[in-house]
Amino acid sequence: MSLMQLSAEREPFWAAAMKRDDMLGVNIRGLNSEGDRITGVVTEAGVETADRYVVALGSFTPELLAPLGVRVPVYPVKGYSLTLPVKDEGGAPVSTVMDETYKVAITRLGDRIRVGGTAELAGFSRSSDGSLAASGSSSSSSDDLAVGGL
Secondary structure (H helix, E strand, O other): OOHHHHHHHHHHHHHHHHOOHHHOOOOEEEEEEEOOEEEEEEEOOEEEOOOOOOOOOHHHHHHHHHHHOOOOOOOOOEEEEEEEEOOOHHHOOOOOEEEOOOOEEEEEEOOEEEEEEEEEOOOOOOOOOOHHHHHOHHHHHHHHHOOOOO
């Protein structure tokens, strides 16, 4: 996919960083540079300039910086998790628990618990292989380790 096709996922960050509501929905096409300095962000609405630039596009960062010869070791990883409310404070874990049987981690997030158990290195694919859902590892682990708390 091109940067333009992927911009819908990152446009709120672009506009928020600029503190400009009029940039929402504007696609980033690339960067202008002179020597080793970025001189502007090329958008479908024109070129935006600033004193400093921050690239915070997650796994899309390498694609934006590659034409400038900047290599960034960031890769897309698809993760799966299950977040549940805590029903019984006394039965819920207060720190992270690793379940080696199901290969998942259970982490307390305030009044919720997150169970995360797999990661796919599938490039920019938006499809799911369904491995976590099919195995039931998240729900099995949460049932086994924190029955009273969840």
